Amino acid sequence: MTLTDSTVAPQTPSGQPRNGTDWWQRVLHYRPPQRYVPLLATAGVLTTLYLLGRANYPRFGRPQVVLNIFIDNSFLFVVAVGMTFVILTGGIDLSVGSVVALTTVLSATLLSHGWPAYAVLPLVLAIGATLGLGMGSIIHYFDIQPFIVTLAGLFLARGLTYSISTSSIPIRDPFWTFMSQERISFGRQSITLGVVIALVVILVGIFVLGYTRLGRTVYAIGGNEQSALLMGLPVARTKVAVYTISGFCSALGGVLFTFYLPSGDPLHAVGMELDAIAAVVIGGTLLTGGSGYLVGTVLGVLTLGLIKTILNFEGTLTSWWAKIVIGLLLFAFILLQRLVIARRR
Amino acid sequence: MNELLKRLTGHRLFWPIAILALLLITSAIVSDDFFSITIREGALYGPLINILRYGAVLMLVAVGMTLVIATSGIDLSVGAVVAVSGALACFWISRLDDQNSVGGVLTAVALALGLSVVLGAWNGFLVAGVGIQPIVATLILLVAGRGLAQLITEGQIITVNSAPYATIGTGYLFAFPVSVIIAAAVTALAMLLTRRTALGMLIEAVGGNAEASRLAGIRARRIKVLVYTFSGFCAGVAGLIYSSNVRGADGNNAGLFIELDAILAVVIGGTSLAGGRFTLSGTVVGVLMIQSLTTSIYAMGVPPETSMLFKALVVTAVCLIQSPAFRAKVFGGRRWAARTPRAGEPPGPGAREPGHRVEVRA
Numbered sequence: 001m002t003l004t005d006s007t008v009a010p011q012t013p014s015g016q017p018r019n020g021t022d023w024w025q026r027v028l029h030y031r032p033p034q035r036y037v038p039l040l041a042t043a044g045v046l047t048t049l050y051l052l053g054r055a056n057y058p059r060f061g062r063p064q065v066v067l068n069i070f071i072d073n074s075f076l077f078v079v080a081v082g083m084t085f086v087i088l089t090g091g092i093d094l095s096v097g098s099v100v101a102l103t104t105v106l107s108a109t110l111l112s113h114g115w116p117a118y119a120v121l122p123l124v125l126a127i128g129a130t131l132g133l134g135m136g137s138i139i140h141y142f143d144i145q146p147f148i149v150t151l152a153g154l155f156l157a158r159g160l161t162y163s164i165s166t167s168s169i170p171i172r173d174p175f176w177t178f179m180s181q182e183r184i185s186f187g188r189q190s191i192t193l194g195v196v197i198a199l200v201v202i203l204v205g206i207f208v209l210g211y212t213r214l215g216r217t218v219y220a221i222g223g224n225e226q227s228a229l230l231m232g233l234p235v236a237r238t239k240v241a242v243y244t245i246s247g248f249c250s251a252l253g254g255v256l257f258t259f260y261l262p263s264g265d266p267l268h269a270v271g272m273e274l275d276a277i278a279a280v281v282i283g284g285t286l287l288t289g290g291s292g293y294l295v296g297t298v299l300g301v302l303t304l305g306l307i308k309t310i311l312n313f314e315g316t317l318t319s320w321w322a323k324i325v326i327g328l329l330l331f332a333f334i335l336l337q338r339l340v341i342a343r344r345r
Numbered sequence: 346m347n348e349l350l351k352r353l354t355g356h357r358l359f360w361p362i363a364i365l366a367l368l369l370i371t372s373a374i375v376s377d378d379f380f381s382i383t384i385r386e387g388a389l390y391g392p393l394i395n396i397l398r399y400g401a402v403l404m405l406v407a408v409g410m411t412l413v414i415a416t417s418g419i420d421l422s423v424g425a426v427v428a429v430s431g432a433l434a435c436f437w438i439s440r441l442d443d444q445n446s447v448g449g450v451l452t453a454v455a456l457a458l459g460l461s462v463v464l465g466a467w468n469g470f471l472v473a474g475v476g477i478q479p480i481v482a483t484l485i486l487l488v489a490g491r492g493l494a495q496l497i498t499e500g501q502i503i504t505v506n507s508a509p510y511a512t513i514g515t516g517y518l519f520a521f522p523v524s525v526i527i528a529a530a531v532t533a534l535a536m537l538l539t540r541r542t543a544l545g546m547l548i549e550a551v552g553g554n555a556e557a558s559r560l561a562g563i564r565a566r567r568i569k570v571l572v573y574t575f576s577g578f579c580a581g582v583a584g585l586i587y588s589s590n591v592r593g594a595d596g597n598n599a600g601l602f603i604e605l606d607a608i609l610a611v612v613i614g615g616t617s618l619a620g621g622r623f624t625l626s627g628t629v630v631g632v633l634m635i636q637s638l639t640t641s642i643y644a645m646g647v648p649p650e651t652s653m654l655f656k657a658l659v660v661t662a663v664c665l666i667q668s669p670a671f672r673a674k675v676f677g678g679r680r681w682a683a684r685t686p687r688a689g690e691p692p693g694p695g696a697r698e699p700g701h702r703v704e705v706r707a
Contacts (some may be wrong), residue, residue, distance in 0.1 A: 092480070138661070143670040145618045147419075147480075151605055152660040159654030274488060287481050320495035327489020334477050334485070 035291065038284025041336055042299045045329070049306050057313045063189050069305035074194035075100065075256040076275055076301050081205040082249025083276040084297045085242040088209070089221045090289025091146035093243065095135065095153030096250040097272035099128050101265070102157045103254025108169035108264025117175035125251045131157060132247020136240035150243075154273070161266040168265040171258055179259045194256045201252065206294045218242060222289025278326060279304055282333050303329065360666055361614055361630040364659070368634060372641035384520065392640060394522070400636035401528035402427070402583045402590075402600075404629065407607040408532050409579030411628045412539070412572040414611050417552040417620025418472060418479035420573060423607060425490025426464050426580035427600025430457040431588030432497040435505050444507040453510070458581045464490065465577015469570030487604070495597065504593035514589030524586045531579060536625050545623075548572060552620030609656070610635050613663045634659070 032040055053060040070077075079096050086093045103124045110120045135153045139146050183190040209215035217238040220228040229235045257268060277287075283300030285292025304326065311322050372392075382391035406423045413420045437453035438444055464486060471482035516523040539545030550558040551565045559565040580600075588594045612618060613634055614627030638659060642652045665671045 138665075141670065141674070142665060142668045144664050144668050148608070148612055148618060148660070148664055151609065152657045152664070154605070154657075155653040155660065156657035159651055159657055163651045163654060274484070277484065278488065281481060281484075287478055320492040320500060323492030324489050324496065327485050327492065330481075330485045330488060334481055335475065338475060338477060 073305045074198040075253040077198040079253035080276045082246035093246045094150040097269040098157035099250035100254040100269040102161045105264035111173045128251020129248040132244040136243030140239045171262040194259045401524040404528040405583040407610040409576030410607040415623035421483040422486035423580040424600035424603045427584035428494035430581040430584030432494040432594040433457045435503040435594035450509040461581025465574040469573030473566040473569035
């Protein structure tokens, strides 16, 4: 499949330059394994965008600019991790944005009624996971398309959110204030605790997908569900599990959202499912499932964040350019994926 | 009698129509004059007419969506196309010296529809030409299209004050709202073309198995491009009606989430998302169901924001009732037992709906 081993450096009589040419030949003829091509392309685009930003704006080079991308997107990282699990099985979860909104409003309401933080946190996380569990069970046991079931979940969660409150509720709980204001500093740079939580979730996600049975089964189902079933893999359990994970991640994303913006609002996170799906696709994961990496999703979220940052620095360019640029990027990456698949066959 | 009942409940439109009737009757019980239709100045008014009028936009979008879904595709970009079409038409009219000139308005309509058709064809090219999955291919335009609409309106809400343009959304012709007549005409055209010619059968063949239909001599790619283009056209007309109704273009909110409502209407109507089978009459029932749900919720005095909750419940109920696996598990019954495997066993070839696809890789 790869050309790395097929090229042999020309033998020269003198020993010294031969090592040099050998090394050069290896560099020149190196082809990365094809499964990494989308990942490398995303990394390339990310680097290009960053260098573009640095070249154009003097203040862009400060490390805090990069850290701010993590801070402003901490919730999107977590939501996109859950979405990656679902998409790797070949499914899709449209309900994530609504579950984020439901979590923010529910937390804000309960806290304003005097509930303590240690009761609210587990409750909202459990509700998110339960919603995911319900959707996953309907998808698997009643054999209805994920698209439609999670669409119903989108309406259900957003409707519940509106029925709890139609206006924004501020959060003044001391724990939330601590979480949103506490910063971890290195020198003059700092990150929020939300970023730390997001990084932990990403690391756990990478571990689960890459090094556990659950992760292997997720890839197997995405590759071919029938084969996975015939191999004796626990398809039912795993399919329900990925939607539960996605529901949990959305609820956790909602909690991080309230750490970032301490309020509950039914208009929070409208369309966040699109951002998450776009991040996963830009990160090189196939929407048909079975192929992709969580690292790619992280790069995808960073790409989206970087585009918004550049547009902020530009100032005169307005938000609709972000949509057009993201659309073009999506197009470019999807074309690239097609080419990779075409070459593999 | 029993036989008749069985045939009646077995009809694929039975459950959608039954639920629609239930909705209408509930609304009629809650608000007294729900079924009343009055004639004022030669035009029909009443809650039922309102359902039709407000449903026209969704109807157009859903008709295009039905044909796309029949080819086992999906078009997520319709909401964005609705916004783009309205934005371009309003932008053109707002630049006219005389906003009431019929020629200028017709040019605007032609431009908007032209752009919508181009956007639809672009989707078709991505799906059929490049071979991208429909969800992803149309996701591109869903994201970028709304940006395009905002680019046209420069982020503002363009308001127009043009009598000919307002006619499209709010005018009356032969006592019926013009928007309803347009929606009905497009629906009738789609029904005629698909059921009186071979086109419908070709679309179902492509949806059932694109590769097999190509080998059978059907130009599968051409059919796909055609349905996406038609969907773009329908969304464009819907965008004209929408913007004419509110007399302005709002790139941000026009047609927001209409793709979800349209997919919902199609699925409720009995068209399988797996493709290969479609029913336009089912879609019409589905649209009426969603629209009367919204209208009844207003009539009942429930906060309109909670309509999403009702929608979620209705979708879940309808999808569960239509799912063979659910009927087998909940109602048991000998009719389904033979077709559905027990839990833990691999589903046999008969476990899915008749429209279930068999993958053929070239």
